[in-house]
Amino acid sequence: MRLAEDRKQLFALGANFLLVSLMLTCLSVTFVQLGEAIFTGWQGEYLIVLSFFVALEAMYSARRVSEWNFPDTGLLVYRATEWVLILAFLKISSYFSTGLWQLTRDLPLWQENFGRNFLSGEFIFGAIVLLAVWMFAGRYSLDLLPLEVNERVLRIEWESGVFENRPAARQRLANQTLWVGILMIFLAAALRYERAPLWFELPTLRFGVYNLMVYFFLGLVFLSLTQYSLMRALWLMDKMPVNTQVANRWLVYSAVLIGVLALVSSVLPTSYSLGFLAMLNYLLYIITAVTGFLASALMFPIFLLINLIMSLFPVQDAERLPVEPPQPPPLPPPAAEEAITVPWVELLQSIAFWVVFLAVIGFALYFYLHDNEWALRAVRRVRLFAILANFWNSLRQRAAQANRELAAAVEDSWRRLRARIARSRDRQNWQWVSLRKLSPRQQVIFYYLALLRRGGEHGVARQPSQTPYEYARTLAQALQNASDGAAAAKAPEFEQDISTLTDEFLEARYSQHEIQQQDAVMARNLWQRIGKFLRRVWRRSESR
Amino acid sequence: MGELFVVFLFGLFVVAILVGEDFILTLLYLLLGAFIVGKWWGGRALRGVQVERDFTRHAFLGESMPVSLKVRNKSWLPLAWLHVRESLPAEVYSSGPFQQVTTLGPQASMELSYRLECRKRGFYPLGPLDLKSGDVFGMSSAPRMRLEPDYLAVFPKIIPLTRVKLPSQAPLGSLRSHQPLFEDPSRTRGKREYVVGDSLRRVDWKASATVGRLQVKLFEPSIALETAIFLNLNAAEYTVFTRFDVPELAIVVAASLANWVINARQSVGLASNGVDPLQGGEAMALIPARRGRGHLMRLMESLARVQTAESFPFVDLLRQHSALLSWGTTLIAITNHIDDDLFDALFQARRAGLSVFLIVCGQVSNFEHSRKKAAYFGIPALQILNEKDLDIWRQ
Numbered sequence: 001m002r003l004a005e006d007r008k009q010l011f012a013l014g015a016n017f018l019l020v021s022l023m024l025t026c027l028s029v030t031f032v033q034l035g036e037a038i039f040t041g042w043q044g045e046y047l048i049v050l051s052f053f054v055a056l057e058a059m060y061s062a063r064r065v066s067e068w069n070f071p072d073t074g075l076l077v078y079r080a081t082e083w084v085l086i087l088a089f090l091k092i093s094s095y096f097s098t099g100l101w102q103l104t105r106d107l108p109l110w111q112e113n114f115g116r117n118f119l120s121g122e123f124i125f126g127a128i129v130l131l132a133v134w135m136f137a138g139r140y141s142l143d144l145l146p147l148e149v150n151e152r153v154l155r156i157e158w159e160s161g162v163f164e165n166r167p168a169a170r171q172r173l174a175n176q177t178l179w180v181g182i183l184m185i186f187l188a189a190a191l192r193y194e195r196a197p198l199w200f201e202l203p204t205l206r207f208g209v210y211n212l213m214v215y216f217f218l219g220l221v222f223l224s225l226t227q228y229s230l231m232r233a234l235w236l237m238d239k240m241p242v243n244t245q246v247a248n249r250w251l252v253y254s255a256v257l258i259g260v261l262a263l264v265s266s267v268l269p270t271s272y273s274l275g276f277l278a279m280l281n282y283l284l285y286i287i288t289a290v291t292g293f294l295a296s297a298l299m300f301p302i303f304l305l306i307n308l309i310m311s312l313f314p315v316q317d318a319e320r321l322p323v324e325p326p327q328p329p330p331l332p333p334p335a336a337e338e339a340i341t342v343p344w345v346e347l348l349q350s351i352a353f354w355v356v357f358l359a360v361i362g363f364a365l366y367f368y369l370h371d372n373e374w375a376l377r378a379v380r381r382v383r384l385f386a387i388l389a390n391f392w393n394s395l396r397q398r399a400a401q402a403n404r405e406l407a408a409a410v411e412d413s414w415r416r417l418r419a420r421i422a423r424s425r426d427r428q429n430w431q432w433v434s435l436r437k438l439s440p441r442q443q444v445i446f447y448y449l450a451l452l453r454r455g456g457e458h459g460v461a462r463q464p465s466q467t468p469y470e471y472a473r474t475l476a477q478a479l480q481n482a483s484d485g486a487a488a489a490k491a492p493e494f495e496q497d498i499s500t501l502t503d504e505f506l507e508a509r510y511s512q513h514e515i516q517q518q519d520a521v522m523a524r525n526l527w528q529r530i531g532k533f534l535r536r537v538w539r540r541s542e543s544r
Numbered sequence: 545m546g547e548l549f550v551v552f553l554f555g556l557f558v559v560a561i562l563v564g565e566d567f568i569l570t571l572l573y574l575l576l577g578a579f580i581v582g583k584w585w586g587g588r589a590l591r592g593v594q595v596e597r598d599f600t601r602h603a604f605l606g607e608s609m610p611v612s613l614k615v616r617n618k619s620w621l622p623l624a625w626l627h628v629r630e631s632l633p634a635e636v637y638s639s640g641p642f643q644q645v646t647t648l649g650p651q652a653s654m655e656l657s658y659r660l661e662c663r664k665r666g667f668y669p670l671g672p673l674d675l676k677s678g679d680v681f682g683m684s685s686a687p688r689m690r691l692e693p694d695y696l697a698v699f700p701k702i703i704p705l706t707r708v709k710l711p712s713q714a715p716l717g718s719l720r721s722h723q724p725l726f727e728d729p730s731r732t733r734g735k736r737e738y739v740v741g742d743s744l745r746r747v748d749w750k751a752s753a754t755v756g757r758l759q760v761k762l763f764e765p766s767i768a769l770e771t772a773i774f775l776n777l778n779a780a781e782y783t784v785f786t787r788f789d790v791p792e793l794a795i796v797v798a799a800s801l802a803n804w805v806i807n808a809r810q811s812v813g814l815a816s817n818g819v820d821p822l823q824g825g826e827a828m829a830l831i832p833a834r835r836g837r838g839h840l841m842r843l844m845e846s847l848a849r850v851q852t853a854e855s856f857p858f859v860d861l862l863r864q865h866s867a868l869l870s871w872g873t874t875l876i877a878i879t880n881h882i883d884d885d886l887f888d889a890l891f892q893a894r895r896a897g898l899s900v901f902l903i904v905c906g907q908v909s910n911f912e913h914s915r916k917k918a919a920y921f922g923i924p925a926l927q928i929l930n931e932k933d934l935d936i937w938r939q
Contacts, residue, residue: 170682174548174682175548178548178549178552181552182552182555185556185559185568185571186559188567189559189568209567209570212567212571213567213570213571213574216571216574216575217574220574220578220681223681223682224680224681226682227680227681227682228680230682231625231678235627235645238643239640240627240643240644240645241643241644241645242645242646243644243645243646243647245646245647246624246625246645246646246647249622249624249647249649250624250625250647250680253622253624253680254624254680257578257581257680258578261574261577261578261581262574264573264577265570265571265573265574265577266570268570268573
């Protein structure tokens, strides 16, 4: 039951949106005629089609952003992106009208003078037309909203006690329809005033009449539907059971009535009344002239009085500012040296322009699609876009893979470079260490680090996880393995030395008390003995 | 919308004059046509509509009664929408007013129906029925039509009584009596031997000739029970606690007694100081004693309508109307308020030859004392606290 109700409501919503869009498309026809009268040679038919879609989009967007307040950033971004896209489509559509070759000619000109070449007069006129259509459509959409009633909405209203003023909303819709009609009639009449003799020779002008007829025909259908929506809302609010036939009969009676009216009005004669209208026109002219004469006659004494009063305060000649004689036109400035343009600067400027331009369009498109998931889904359903999307995804995956590989290579190179730099820096640091300037604590640590470095150079580097004692055992074991003969006999002794040096290091590194100079001397002696032993052992092992 | 549309049409006409273009005239025809048809349709939509309300005008308590609304469009102008709204009292239709939105073609008719649940005695207006319709453009304000209300009387509860013992002094009625004083010569119940002193008018000559001895007729004693029920519905004579339930109980007692009297083929009348909404809130008119089912219906409708209200005292009602009753009539006074004035009025009625019976409905303080006092004046008194107490007349 609810599903059927929702479907009906969706159908009504779609019908209203479609009607309004078609009505505003009729309005755009009048605007296009106006534009064609202003811009000689301009073909603005594309604007009619675009107006239809802009009206639909504006109605949807008005609903979409209706919950946002004006200063909301989301609203501003949404509106900005919406308009960037509308303008982009406007520009693209204009090139479909003139031919795409024109686009190839115009593209280079945009970066030269964007304001003049991109924002042409026709483009601005088109933007104004779309703005008008967009505004009207948004207004229609918001006024239609209170008339779309279901039980859920009514329950909220009952619970909150705040009710929409639906008759007022419907009144606004009717008024707006009439005002747009008035605007169209005045524009059409103004356009036609000068060309009345050519009336039957200009088929486009006839077309202009048909759009008015269509507009009012659709307007009557729209009024009928909104009246039904209003009545239905009021009935639902009063919890009245409504016969299911009411909606169908309403549509049938409306269609028959409007059809009959259209038929009758189209067959009723009009030509004979032109003489009558001319007579009324003449009568109106006489009335206007008489009214103007009477007004002048009434105002004459007042003007005369004012003139007399003003004559009492004559303006002295001396007070008048002397009129400066006309100055000769200034000499043109000396021709500046032609700016030396470097080709790569031009290229850079061009790239920057197009990057910014495309980025704005791209961002607007992305944001709009991101904000309107239905549009994204609809775009995805188009086969061509699906192929393009797949292609784009594979490109992106490959780029990501290449990026990862490149990043890994760069990271590896960078690590090796850093290691090399670190080693060279270490060497430099070692070369620059002055033992006499170090404290006893630092000297002890220095000798232990020298032990580590020497061990590392001969393949027994300390692992980060190893404690000093563990490393001491590892080093002793390595010496044991590497030594032979007399050296092997002395290995335990040096093992003890390593252990003692490790103790000294731990004391210097972690204790709080002061380290004496004797400790530093002892560490130095230990290191010298260990060093000699290590050199001898490893030299022999290398010679083997 | 109409005003703006008129302005718009006028503006269109001016433009047509200034420009002199025929297309504007075509537009003018279209929109003027829509405006005129819309207005005309809206204005005439309900002119050809006829509505009838069909229902039984009285119902018994607890009965479920259908009401049908027959709507007929006699004109050729269809009704795109028709809003039907019938105002109904909550006592008989608990789900608010009956309303329906429907559509009616040319020369078409339809029937809408709803059911009333008669849960409470009363006299209820059904309606008014409001009809609304309009055009499809909303050019005109929706015209309305109203069908005035009809009234439904829901009778009070009637408890069937079988053994009511009401005092009567009216002879020659149709009710048996044990008083030989009221022997009815039209009711022969047997014969016996003549004894000295018997009236010769009682001698049955045919039987005497047959038997060869003088036989006299024996007549059955009978009384006529002409009854007048006096019902106190003066709100001032009820307490706050008894004002709502006890008058209803009193009405049930009155209706049950009236029903019994009529069933006994006797005549019964009714007088009350309650108000009758059918008489513009005035006190109920006296219904003189009559016999028959038709009279019972009249009594029931009056008891259905009558309402408790701030009215004149019950004693005044008794004094005003008891003087008009014929000798021997049984006067039944049903009230909740007992005082010396009441006893005085009842005693005067008794002295005037009426058989007076006092029924006290609901709780009163020290009824036993009042009963004794009534007995002192020779007036039987009975207290009825609820409908179950009427069982004493059903056994």
